[in-house]
Amino acid sequence: MNLYSTIMKKAPFTIDNATYAQLLKGLNEMFLSEKKGNSNDFRLYFDDLWLSDTAVIDDVHKSKGEWVVDLVFASIHNPLKFIRRFIVSHPCPKRAAQKAHFMRRLAAKDQRGTLEVTIEQLNLCQN
Amino acid sequence: MYNTKQKILNSSIQLFNQNGVDAVRLQQIAEDTGISVGNLAYHFKNKDAIVESVYEYIFEEFSAILREYAVSTAMTSFDAQLSSYYDFFDKYQFYIADFFKTNNTLNEHQQIWQGYVTKMLIQIKSRIDYLVLNQDFIPEPMSGLYQQVAENIWTNLIFYIQKCRMQGITPTEMQYKLAIWNQLRPYFTESGLAEFNQLILPIFSY
Known part of the structure; x- marks a missing residue:
């Protein structure tokens, strides 16, 4: 037997039985973890859907010695449904106002044009 | 579409099933495939080569x-x-x-x-x-x-x-x-x- 045929006769790659069993076990666990999910796993997505119909209002106020920028997202259908989120704080009021301006513009971007809420929608009772 | 080599393998498998591996001769395989023994020898050197391929x-x-x-x-x-x-x-x-x-x-x-x-x-x-x-x-x-x-x-x-x-x-x-x-x-x-x-x-x- 010459050198060439010795090299060509190299045994094919094999794994032992214990490793193979372990491999299949891993596959089993993978199949189990890839089970179909429940539709209410997406609840959080539907819960937050109203946020796409909100007007954005910027609010700059002083807190703990700094100027804090908050954004208020109010539903255009019912402005009393809103959330307030802290964005950034700055020691300089002008800088804070500038940041509020830009952050509001960024958050209020919408294909339908900027959505707004008016005071009339609140249905205030003057009595 | 099968090529000749595949055809030879298919008839070999069939003949092996019918007669057992040892009982089958090259002549039989060639006849079953519809080719000459010479042609068979062109594709496979000998019976061992066929068995190996099968x-x-x-x-x-x-x-x-x-x-x-x-x-x-x-x-x-x-x-x-x-x-x-x-x-x-x-x-x-x-x-x-x-x-x-x-x-x-x-x-x-x-x-x-x-x-x-x-x-x-x-x-x-x-x-x-x-x-x-x-x-x-x-x-x-x-x-x-x-x-x-x-x-x-x-x-x-x-x-x-x-x-x-x-x-x-x-x-x-x-x-x-x-x-x-x-x-x-x-x-x-x-x-x-x-x-x-x-x-x-x-x-x-x-």
Whole structure:
């Protein structure tokens, strides 16, 4: 037997039985973890859907010695449904106002044009 | 479209099945393929070369069946794999008969084959483990039982067709598959049985 045929006769790659069993076990666990999910796993997505119909209002106020920028997202259908989120704080009021301006513009971007809420929608009772 | 080489392999497999590997001559293979012996010699140097190629072909096909495990562990996938096993063992009976001829040491092919069938057994055990994990199967009533069940199924998978021929019955794929499923049936939980009735039983009803 010459050198060439010795090299060509190299045994094919094999794994032992214990490793193979372990491999299949891993596959089993993978199949189990890839089970179909429940539709209410997406609840959080539907819960937050109203946020796409909100007007954005910027609010700059002083807190703990700094100027804090908050954004208020109010539903255009019912402005009393809103959330307030802290964005950034700055020691300089002008800088804070500038940041509020830009952050509001960024958050209020919408294909339908900027959505707004008016005071009339609140249905205030003057009595 | 088959090329000549493939045609030769197909008729060899057929002749091996009918007459056994040793009894087939090159002349027969050439006649069955519809080519001259000279042409046959052009494609394969000698009979050993043909046998070698046939074995390679068989191993390739069997690994394809084993690979089906990676697709899914669901019951329907096991059923599909059973069909593949039936086709395989029906087509290559001569191969098993080959094992009974000699009692001395296994040759190279038989050693490779041994590796494959061991993997097959491990797969069956692994499928049972999955069914237990998925609560389709009751937890193992006594240790080692499911290993025994897996080995029985494995024996059935390989020798069922031979057994039928010995009894003078012509085996069908449905009988083959039902024999395997019935072996698993006592171990189903309620939910497993419900899934079985919904997914697997309809296959046998027509």
